């Protein structure tokens with residue numbers, strides 16, 4: 001049996017090797033490394049895939065989040081409502097811009113922001129909501145957009161983990177996550193559902209003015225060459241990454257299907273173990289399983305990880321420390337914020353390997369190893 005990894009990018013590459021190699025070579029031979037035709041083509045193909053008017057590729061997902069917030073003209077001290085239960089990038093960029101993250105607890109079933117708690121967190125300083133489509137399933141966007149419209153707030157979706165996820169609006173309309181709020185941000189980090197071979201990211205929006213502003217900020221605040229209207233930054237997706245993404249984008253739906261098939265197999269196997277709460281699939285979206293994350297009941301998580309490691313089964317804790325308890329946010333005094341679900345989840349979640357190339361033999365070995373550990377604890 002092949003070594004088991006959380007994400008197997010080597011096997012995935014083997015299947016697309018000749019296409020990827022010639023696409024990369026083509027970029028090198030044409031020496032159009034920056035803003036070349038590959039980037040333009042990828043942008044158009046992504047717009048088409050997402051069904052959105054503008055896609056603006058940038059250097060990584062963290063830049064996408066930062067530039068999105070910069071485009072909203074927020075002032076230092078303005079508040080942004082967001083979950084604490086997320087990857088640090090979501091909230092780090094807020095602090096970097098002098099904004100104040102206001103942490104709201106998550107739903108214990110979906111791991112996404114609990115919309116019932118958002119209105120109580122709104123103050124006169126609140127300017128935006130940044131929901132995160134964590135682990136590959138959509139935050140409750142209809143409810144979030146209704147609150148945002150009522151209170152005149154911007155919504156920036158952190159879609160780094162859910163690219164390709166369908167969101168079902170109550171009116172039977174379907175949208176891709178990331179295209180529902182004012183701006184959507186995503187990451188093409190290699191291990192993401194649509195990953196390149198280095199760093200990459202993008203924003204998308206249906207708003208022409210926001211799109212123009214985002215482009216300007218990502219390019220040194222430049223309106224025309226050497227005329228800089230606003231303070232911006234330098235954030236670009238390079239042509240080699242765009243060329244790789246152009247090969248993987250047409251496969252994204254099939255990749256996500258494979259992830260769902262692995263999740264289905266885990267769900268079925270774990271149904272015999274009350275010690276494992278398998279991921280709840282909310283009816284409002286089609287989960288793309290960036291992570292397969294379960295909640296353990298009465299199981300020593302550290303001991304489980306050690307045991308699994310001895311069986312060649314990797315596992316990860318996403319995330320052991322929620323944002324509001326991070327030292328970098330000490331000055332916000334957020335550590336004392338009451339986020340019982342977030343605190344509870346960080347202590348009992350564990351993520352198992354999930355990727356597009358999982359073999360049946362590997363899957364069986366993972367399941368049996370987990371089962372063996374649970375039974376040994378009874």
Ligand SMILES: *Cc1c(COP(=O)(O)O)cnc(C)c1O
Pocket residue numbers: 060061062063086087089090132158160161186187188189199200201
């Ligand atoms: C990966 C990720 C990011 C950041 O993306 P990078 O490309 O690594 O900068 C932001 N938010 C979430 C939820 C992520 O998972």
